[in-house]
Amino acid sequence: MDDTRDVIVVGAGPVGATAALLLADYGLKCTVVEARREPQSHPAAHVLSTRSMEIWREIGLERDIRRLSAPMHELRNVLYCTSLVGPELGRVPLADLPHAQIDAIESVSPTRSAHLPQNVLEPLLWQTLRDTARIDLRTGWQYSCHTDGADGVSVTVTDVTTGAYRKLAARYVIAADGSASTVRRALRVTMDGPVLQHLISVHFSADLERFRYRRRGPVIWTHTAKGLGAVIVHRPPQDLVFQIPYFPPFESLEDFPAAVCRRHILDAVGADVDIEIKSIQSWTMHAQVADRFRVGRIFLAGDAAHRFPPTGGLGLNTGVADVHNLAWKLAWVVFGRAREALLDTYEQERRPVGIAATADSVANFEGLFEVVAALGIPRQAVRLLPRSVAAIPEWLPRRPVRALIRGLTTLAYQRLRLANSPSRVGNRIRRRAAAVIAGQGPHYRSWGRDLGVRYQCGAVIADGLPSPSNDPQFYSPRVRAGGRLPHCWVESCDGRVSTLDLVSRDELTLLTSAGGYTAWSAAAEGLSMSVALLGDGELGVFHTGIAGADPDVLVVRPDGHIVAALHSDRDGVASLRRALAVVGAPSSAKALVHE
Ligand SMILES: Cc1cc2nc3c(=O)[nH]c(=O)nc-3n(C[C@H](O)[C@H](O)[C@H](O)COP(=O)(O)OP(=O)(O)OC[C@H]3O[C@@H](n4cnc5c(N)ncnc54)[C@H](O)[C@@H]3O)c2cc1C
Numbered sequence: 001m002d003d004t005r006d007v008i009v010v011g012a013g014p015v016g017a018t019a020a021l022l023l024a025d026y027g028l029k030c031t032v033v034e035a036r037r038e039p040q041s042h043p044a045a046h047v048l049s050t051r052s053m054e055i056w057r058e059i060g061l062e063r064d065i066r067r068l069s070a071p072m073h074e075l076r077n078v079l080y081c082t083s084l085v086g087p088e089l090g091r092v093p094l095a096d097l098p099h100a101q102i103d104a105i106e107s108v109s110p111t112r113s114a115h116l117p118q119n120v121l122e123p124l125l126w127q128t129l130r131d132t133a134r135i136d137l138r139t140g141w142q143y144s145c146h147t148d149g150a151d152g153v154s155v156t157v158t159d160v161t162t163g164a165y166r167k168l169a170a171r172y173v174i175a176a177d178g179s180a181s182t183v184r185r186a187l188r189v190t191m192d193g194p195v196l197q198h199l200i201s202v203h204f205s206a207d208l209e210r211f212r213y214r215r216r217g218p219v220i221w222t223h224t225a226k227g228l229g230a231v232i233v234h235r236p237p238q239d240l241v242f243q244i245p246y247f248p249p250f251e252s253l254e255d256f257p258a259a260v261c262r263r264h265i266l267d268a269v270g271a272d273v274d275i276e277i278k279s280i281q282s283w284t285m286h287a288q289v290a291d292r293f294r295v296g297r298i299f300l301a302g303d304a305a306h307r308f309p310p311t312g313g314l315g316l317n318t319g320v321a322d323v324h325n326l327a328w329k330l331a332w333v334v335f336g337r338a339r340e341a342l343l344d345t346y347e348q349e350r351r352p353v354g355i356a357a358t359a360d361s362v363a364n365f366e367g368l369f370e371v372v373a374a375l376g377i378p379r380q381a382v383r384l385l386p387r388s389v390a391a392i393p394e395w396l397p398r399r400p401v402r403a404l405i406r407g408l409t410t411l412a413y414q415r416l417r418l419a420n421s422p423s424r425v426g427n428r429i430r431r432r433a434a435a436v437i438a439g440q441g442p443h444y445r446s447w448g449r450d451l452g453v454r455y456q457c458g459a460v461i462a463d464g465l466p467s468p469s470n471d472p473q474f475y476s477p478r479v480r481a482g483g484r485l486p487h488c489w490v491e492s493c494d495g496r497v498s499t500l501d502l503v504s505r506d507e508l509t510l511l512t513s514a515g516g517y518t519a520w521s522a523a524a525e526g527l528s529m530s531v532a533l534l535g536d537g538e539l540g541v542f543h544t545g546i547a548g549a550d551p552d553v554l555v556v557r558p559d560g561h562i563v564a565a566l567h568s569d570r571d572g573v574a575s576l577r578r579a580l581a582v583v584g585a586p587s588s589a590k591a592l593v594h595e
Contacts, residue, residue: 026327068120191307199284261277287358311361312443322350328558371437377415484560484562503560510531511532
């Protein structure tokens with residue numbers, strides 16, 4: 001196979017794989033270089049947001065993902081309890097919301113969020129990569145180094161088994177090689193922000209059905225006198241994960257053999273049950289964003305660009321939205337539809353989103369301390385312990401320091417004993433915890449955050465309107481320049497489609513009502529722009545929520561974000577030319593034909 005590609009994608013995790021599939025859908029040829037030979041078998045992400053599902057819907061993957069996903073009844077609530085058999089402390093409803101609220105959530109998108117473990121998602125993505133003619137997936141090869149030149153990038157890749165190397169050439173590179181990104185290090189891009197915690201992740205299978213009868217949910221937080229934990233119900237019974245905090249450098253993965261992990265899980269369950277441990281991994285929770293998302297012809301995406309706590313389930317989803325933002329820009333530049341400068345808007349638009357997602361995820365993480373504080377352990381104690389341990393000189397003997405850490409944590413966890421007690425004190429503590437848990441909604445419900453992303457600068461003409469109320473939990477469609485085009489169902493000659501389906505991939509799209517159609521399609525004449533007409537019942541997509549501010553037309557980019565919200569009293573031709581200029585597109589030039 002010819003080694004010259006439009007794009008080399010480093011990493012076939014969810015972000016790299018999605019990038020390659022989007023690029024191929026635009027007609028670009030890519031090589032995906034992936035160090036592993038098999039998809040990841042240890043589950044990590046599981047919450048796939050509505051926006052991610054919209055993106056996968058564009059490339060025909062939504063149905064397969066939905067088919068594999070957990071049924072709705074598995075997503076009823078996020079649960080907090082002492083142990084699985086012990087008293088419940090509280091719950092945050094997800095699918096268990098009132099019907100009217102579920103209807104409202106479902107009305108804002110042609111699809112909805114899903115719950116699918118990463119170890120099931122990745123094989124599907126890899127198979128699709130293999131089935132896609134424009135994609136050359138090379139597993140067992142890793143990025144080693146590169147040289148960035150005027151016309152393209154030369155990437156040296158190494159066979160992980162034999163050490164054999166070869167050079168690949170491409171016009172651009174997407175580094176989606178995860179949180180420890182080698183490409184990022186080679187580019188000397190730094191990550192700003194702290195390390196928050198170190199965790200052991202135990203992948204196990206067990207039949208927990210009898211304990212989950214009234215406790216259906218994707219996450220169950222446990223609080224026992226022996227420790228804090230989280231059971232992630234990825235795909236019961238075979239894919240369950242238990243997370244245990246640990247304290248390097250005085251503790252390491254070796255301190256958590258299967259027998260120790262099994263003891264932790266049994267304590268969290270609170271009853272005897274058969275457990276098969278499948279794998280044990282350690283991971284580090286950061287709150288960091290790369291200082292640059294683009295260096296020359298190389299773009300960082302996903303965890304390579306931002307790594308933050310999984311509290312809120314934003315990591316994979318933010319990465320998928322990164323590459324959705326980048327794919328059309330790369331395609332347009334490669335095909336000569338837009339100038340190179342369009343590529344600079346990737347960092348301008350996506351870095352603020354990465355920073356916001358990091359801040360939200362940290363706030364969600366800290367919210368967990370409030371629950372623990374309500375149960376009697378001061379939040380500062382939980383928050384400061386990892387930092388204090390990190391400050392202990394490494395040359396001190398490991399064993400006594402480890403004993404000290406265990407002594408301190410055991411002492412602290414003893415306070416959780418009361419939450420299990422049937423006494424009046426126990427009742428009071430549980431009521432206090434329930435009140436705090438009731439306020440944890442924004443941690444898990446993030447439709448507003450997910451669909452409300454708005455680019456304030458980049459390939460956008462600001463409309464000067466204030467941001468709509470930023471409820472992270474529930475999204476209300478309010479049109480804004482830079483925001484995602486609101487969804488509504490539209491009758492077309494192809495049947496019922498979403499407004500999102502009206503958006504062209506090759507040109508900007510002008511959405512207008514019947515009233516403005518004649519004037520605006522005349523203004524768009526000769527410009528490289530497609531015009532879509534909305535019926536009277538579909539005009540909600542122009543709704544700003546501000547009296548007198550609703551635009552008459554919207555100009556929309558291929559990723560469904562609005563470049564400009566325009567009014568009919570302005571010079572239509574000049575406004576449309578400005579919209580084309582801001583995405584670096586010539587007004588009427590024909591696209592170069594890509595060979
Ligand atoms: C416990 C836990 C729960 C989570 N839950 C959620 C959730 O519910 N929702 C959510 O959105 N996110 C969640 N996340 C975060 C999510 O897992 C990550 O954000 C996501 O995996 C990032 O995807 P990625 O493709 O950027 O990176 P990765 O998944 O890390 O993939 C990177 C790929 O690059 C490959 N690679 C690395 N180096 C090289 C190299 N030199 N050459 C070639 N290939 C290389 C790796 O083998 C890997 O396949 C969770 C994370 C954890 C730890």
